[in-house]
Amino acid sequence: MTRTITNLYKDWNYCSDFDESMTDWSHAVFEKVSLPHTNIMLPYNYFNETVYQFISCYKKSFDLQPACKRKRVFVDFEGIASYAKLYVNGHNIGEHKGGYTPFSFEITDEVHHGSSNELTVIVDSKERDDIPPFGYEIDYLTYGGIYREAYLRIVDPIFIENAFVRTADVLDENRKLDISLFVNNGTNAAENMLVNVRLKGPEGYLLERRVNVTADQGKSRADFSICDLGHIQLWDLEHPHMYEIEFECLVPGIASDIYTTRIGFRDAKVREDGFYLNGRKVKLRGLNRHQSFPYVGYAMPERVQKKDAELLKYELKLNVVRTSHYPQSRHFLDRCDEIGLLVFEEIPGWQHIGDEKWKETAYTHVKEMIERDWNRPSVFIWGIRINESGDDHDFYTETNRIAREWDPSRQTTGVRCITSSELLEDVYSMNDFIHTGEEIVLRDQKEVTGLDRYVPYLVTEFNGHMFPTKRFDQEERLVEHAMRHLRVHDAVGQDPHISGAIGWCAFDYNTHFGFGSGDRICYHGVMDMFRIPKFAAAFYRSQDDPRKEAVLEPMTLWTRGERSGGGIRPLVIFTNCDEVKLYIGGTYKGTFKPEREQYAGVEYPPVMISQIEGEWGDHWHEGEFAGYVSGTEVIRRKFSPDPVPVKLRAEADDVELISDRPDATRIVYTLVDQEGNLLPFIPEYIDLTISGPGEIMGPHRTALIGGCIAVWIRAQDKGVITVSAQCSQFRAEDVVISVH
Structure with a gap:
């Protein structure tokens, strides 16, 4: 069995x-x-x-x-x-x-x-x-x-406890697998065991090999290789090909066990001149993620964990995420594997290094993290220092030794906030918070490392506490927040010795009273705790091919009294379009191109409008922006001069859930104006009611924050869940969720 x-x-x-x-x-x-x-x-x-x-x-x-x-x-x-x-x-x-x-x-x-x-x-x-x-x-x-x-x-009495599958020579024609099989034998003697190894791709089984292994009494390890693998597709950012590898162990009359894991064939390394994936140089553009959510903290099921990975990859267009500051849900990492989102994974910790008992537990965490995730193609590096801690030669010599012994196939690193730190790892990682809105954006890595040579180098945090921004802040602050993310990635793009930058951070998060805004929240994210975007999210969204999704996000509420001194200039438009045409009151006001010379380090620079032809005077008119790619209009945004609420909009991430495991989905409620734009200053509340086999993960009455709010609905059993929402002026369309 x-x-x-x-x-x-x-x-x-x-x-x-x-x-x-x-x-x-x-x-x-x-x-x-x-x-x-x-x-x-x-x-x-x-x-x-x-x-x-x-x-x-x-x-x-x-x-x-x-x-x-x-x-x-x-x-x-x-x-x-x-x-x-x-x-x-x-x-x-x-x-x-x-x-x-x-x-x-x-x-x-x-x-x-x-x-x-x-x-x-x-x-x-x-x-x-x-x-x-x-x-x-x-x-x-x-x-x-x-x-x-x-x-x-x-x-059974003999079973496979774990398998470490390392893909080797992936850039050659004769790719191979180096396999370490960990067997647990609970019988009173060593046994000869036949292991059938099967590699399965999307088209079915690609190969089957038989290996004879001796299962010693207790725990043992068997090492072997499978060579000459043909017709293998590599795992990369655009085509994250995954393979399933199955190990069937047979000991007649005693045991029959099947252990399955997933792998991807890829070569990933940070070098002195940047990060390379499968031999191709890639600039890493990412954000840090805390796995916390409103009301329930960490306790979110599989679908919600996976949704975070999708938001980072598909909505924010990132190619890397750092699991700050601890190993995160395997479901989140599963989805990173599946969609091609690189992962920097690190051990638990924040600045403090404890006593010897504390360190022994940290050593255990290094092993447990690696053993869980060593087969993941998305995980390209192990963070084996305590985030932002000082140097500790003996401690970090041991964490590096453990990581390299348990996984010689990946590089090690450790995140610092101090300069001239001892480099025991393969990659020097730095939280560089030098940018305060002035001219200096990032330091040269030699200034940070104190070395006379360039080494593999990665910026692991920037911005964050230097410029915390609430989603309902004044327009100028929201714009500056976005510009700081742009400036750092622009600087990274022009520095060949920085492999990439991972900003602080993706989502706002709850924190201790000594941090944040005094309300137990750090408003450092480009999205809020409910995963609703701030202006800064638009910069990241714009950094992708317009043939996949055209992005046109003017950084304005289109009102002349929101900014200091009035007006909306300079107007920043985050876009991946070739050009943007502006219409005011239906009248064409000009065509504007991206600032490619000023921001040569990013693939899709913003459009910056400092002057508008025939500037309007006492009358405020509607604004309209049209984005063009290769001469064809692909996207259009409109703004009302006198916005008023017209609808409470409800948008669910998913409307079908399952009942055979924990499951939940998010609903976002937004008060919008005549053009479908959010109204960020309206002090409304909504009352939520639910019927059917589900529960609201949080309060049933909640205030809109910056014009919108999200709730998560958890399934309890099979059936139909209906969620209703009512504010003082409008009732949203009911969200109906089927639970199978």
């Missing part, structure tokens, strides 16, 4: 008021919850971060059939914040430190077959000094609870 895996997401009993010293739990109050679960629902802002820092208890019953008696049983957790102690039928089976990496425990000897079993998880969500990233105040929140999935895994 091959392995069976059961998703343990339903029917957990949860108690938020737990005390391990109590002996009588007969009066404890448990509620029914499902995973992923946050230990407490939070406000959007202005809350004390200690409210989620408590010990809680989760319990779940499960049955095992008598036929499983000869099998081995494991319980797997993807992530628990931040310390977990596990019991099965009252027996302590182990603990895990850290909220961002997966862990498993064998429970074979503790379970009953043919009767009910009880799994108990004690979750400590306090900021403990022995667990990274804690020990000092950090600029993000870590939340609490069993916020990722859990599984029951039943396998």
